[in-house]
Amino acid sequence: MVLTTLSAIKHFALSLLAKSFLCLSVFDPSLSLSLSLKIAYREREMDSLSLFFTGSLIAFGLYWFVWIHGSAEQRGKSAADLSCGSISADKIGDKYTQYLSFFRRPKEIDTADRVPAFVDTFYNLVTDIYEWGWGQSFHFAPSHLGRTHRDATRAHEEFAADLISASPGTRILDVGCGVGGPMRAIAAHSGTRIVGITINEYQVSRARLHNKKSGLDGQCEVVCGNFLHMPFEDSSFDGAYAIEATCHAPSLEEVYAEIHRVLKPGGLYVTYEWVTTELYRPGNPDHVEIIQEIERGNALPGLRSYDQIADAARKVGFEVLREEDLARPPAGQWWSRLKMSRLAYWRNHVVVTVLAWLGIAPKGVVEVHDMLFNTADYLTRAGESGIFTPMHMVLCRKPDNRD
Ligand SMILES: C=C(CC[C@@H](C)[C@H]1CC[C@H]2C3=CC[C@H]4[C@H](C)[C@@H](O)CC[C@]4(C)[C@H]3CC[C@]12C)C(C)C
Numbered sequence: 001m002v003l004t005t006l007s008a009i010k011h012f013a014l015s016l017l018a019k020s021f022l023c024l025s026v027f028d029p030s031l032s033l034s035l036s037l038k039i040a041y042r043e044r045e046m047d048s049l050s051l052f053f054t055g056s057l058i059a060f061g062l063y064w065f066v067w068i069h070g071s072a073e074q075r076g077k078s079a080a081d082l083s084c085g086s087i088s089a090d091k092i093g094d095k096y097t098q099y100l101s102f103f104r105r106p107k108e109i110d111t112a113d114r115v116p117a118f119v120d121t122f123y124n125l126v127t128d129i130y131e132w133g134w135g136q137s138f139h140f141a142p143s144h145l146g147r148t149h150r151d152a153t154r155a156h157e158e159f160a161a162d163l164i165s166a167s168p169g170t171r172i173l174d175v176g177c178g179v180g181g182p183m184r185a186i187a188a189h190s191g192t193r194i195v196g197i198t199i200n201e202y203q204v205s206r207a208r209l210h211n212k213k214s215g216l217d218g219q220c221e222v223v224c225g226n227f228l229h230m231p232f233e234d235s236s237f238d239g240a241y242a243i244e245a246t247c248h249a250p251s252l253e254e255v256y257a258e259i260h261r262v263l264k265p266g267g268l269y270v271t272y273e274w275v276t277t278e279l280y281r282p283g284n285p286d287h288v289e290i291i292q293e294i295e296r297g298n299a300l301p302g303l304r305s306y307d308q309i310a311d312a313a314r315k316v317g318f319e320v321l322r323e324e325d326l327a328r329p330p331a332g333q334w335w336s337r338l339k340m341s342r343l344a345y346w347r348n349h350v351v352v353t354v355l356a357w358l359g360i361a362p363k364g365v366v367e368v369h370d371m372l373f374n375t376a377d378y379l380t381r382a383g384e385s386g387i388f389t390p391m392h393m394v395l396c397r398k399p400d401n402r403d
């Protein structure tokens with residue numbers, strides 16, 4: 001009896017595998033498992049007992065693939081919890097289409113007022129996928145030989161904290177804080193108090209949850225709001241930082257002016273900006289395509305050039321103390337993490353497709369994941385060609401009239 005069941009399982013599993021591979025080579029790989037299951041079931045190749053055992057085996061495999069193997073380096077979000085923020089499941093398709101049509105030609109966006117609302121939609125669509133597939137810090141970091149991505153990410157965050165002299169007794173602003181990965185790392189590293197602001201309500205709830213879980217909610221506070229009009233008093237922060245966030249602003253001067261307003265005289269501000277480098281040629285169609293695709297896949301209303309950042313800071317009254325592309329050698333490649341994850345993307349694609357098919361994840365998640373897959377490719381090309389950096393660092397100071 002046991003032997004019969006085992007051989008039936010083996011037979012079924014082999015036929016399932018063969019059909020999966022057949023489908024894999026012909027169709028979209030994500031369809032292969034579901035199709036094979038259906039075909040095998042229809043053919044009634046086994047009795048109910050072996051079907052039960054095989055079903056359990058597949059269920060366990062799926063469980064391992066999704067919940068155990070398929071979660072981010074930094075745990076917190078599993079594939080089974082993927083949602084699209086505060087967008088209800090039936091509206092995801094529409095919201096995604098609206099997002100894509102708004103960011104079709106980012107350089108030509110003439111309705112700057114509507115940018116923050118579409119950035120908010122973007123983060124409803126991607127926040128869970130980012131957390132699941134990347135971690136709680138939504139930015140890049142120079143890679144370091146022998147260091148994990150997590151350590152490299154932390155080092156990049158702590159560097160920002162040290163540049164603005166974050167320390168116990170100070171109050172620091174995190175401009176565009178995401179779900180608070182950098183905020184918690186900086187609070188733990190420096191002992192400072194941090195207030196983060198993000199346009200996305202869903203991120204606020206995620207960040208608060210993580211702050212509480214990590215026991216840092218006494219030091220870290222999160223506010224929902226637009227960094228172009230911040231709900232903070234003038235001269236109320238000792239320092240501020242923005243990590244890969246102000247690239248979403250339709251006007252850099254506007255957000256820098258707000259940061260300048262809320263900083264105390266003498267306060268320091270550091271930013272890691274997404275910019276095109278001196279190697280970017282607007283007459284080169286490959287360069288134009290890469291940059292346009294990065295803008296589209298990351299809700300950017302037109303990437304700026306590296307030489308526009310310090311100018312914008314000076315224009316609103318900052319002194320510029322230091323300016324440096326942190327991606328330059330000897331820094332390790334920031335895009336290596338994206339390249340190394342290619343196999344993981346395929347695994348993730350299969351996971352989201354199967355979960356959407358089973359009705360566990362909302363359907364639109366698959367399209368959003370495909371968009372990110374595409375953007376990862378263009379970001380890698382941008383890194384390899386050197387035409388773009390996500391870490392053009394500018395350190396500024398609000399002048400103190402008493403100096
Ligand atoms: C600063 C910004 C975000 C930067 C990065 C955190 C994200 C940019 C592209 C994202 C990703 C691309 C591919 C995804 C992959 C297909 C999926 O399976 C798992 C998540 C990704 C790796 C995802 C993770 C976050 C990014 C690297 C912008 C918005 C200004």
Ligand SMILES: C[S@@+](CC[C@H](N)C(=O)[O-])C[C@H]1O[C@@H](n2cnc3c(N)ncnc32)[C@H](O)[C@@H]1O
Nearest residue numbers: 137138139176177178198199226227243245248
């Ligand atoms: C790529 S994420 C970076 C998040 C965080 N700095 C980190 O490194 O994890 C960009 C962040 O900027 C925020 N953002 C974009 N436009 C904004 C705006 N107009 N007002 C407030 N936050 C904004 C997004 O909501 C998101 O949290």
